[in-house]
Amino acid sequence: MHSDLARILITEEQIAARVRDLGQQITADYAEQGDLLLVGVLKGCAMFMVDLARSISCELAMDFIAIASYGASTESSGVVRMLKDLDTDIAGRHVLIVEDIIDSGLTLAYLRGQLQRRNPASLRICTLLNKPERRTADVAIDYLGFDIPNEFVVGYGLDYAERYRNLPYIAVLKPEVYTDV
Secondary structure, three states, X not given: OOOOEEEEXXXXXXXXXXXXXXXXXXXXXHOOOOOEEEEEEEOOOHHHHHHHHHHOOOOEEEEEEEEEOOOOOOOOOOOOEEEEOOOXXXXXXXXXXXXXXXXXXXXXXXXXXXXXOOOOOEEEEEEEEEOHHHOOOOXXXXXXXXXXXXXXXXXXXXXXXXEOOOOOOEEEEOHHHHOOO
């Protein structure tokens, strides 16, 4: 384990098993609908989205959007900026937003509103991690990997200042790494 980590919260094996389960559930829900578009929220979703896409057995397409509200901080600023828009027209398509973690929900509420204005046939949300204690915006989660406690986590795509994304598990980052002690 990396020396900056307090403990492993979710193992590589637990992630793999849950991603397979989510893929099966999504396959069952979209098998008859067709035209599924996974919309990944960069950068954190990348590993989760690729593994999730491989576990879905129905036809799908993928696109990415980049929005920012954190920067190099551990707290959302509340100000959401669009860094990269979709390349795909989503009108009339079944869209599944794929997110790494939902914290306050403000960023995802903003994104959901922006995408809903583009008239998709359906719009659902899939997240690997959820921090229910931190929620300030009402965001319905359709597919959930894990509820986690209110701790700062990294790994499996999640970062702190662009580090730790490549860890194969989810771990709690030691507070002294991101605070002035």
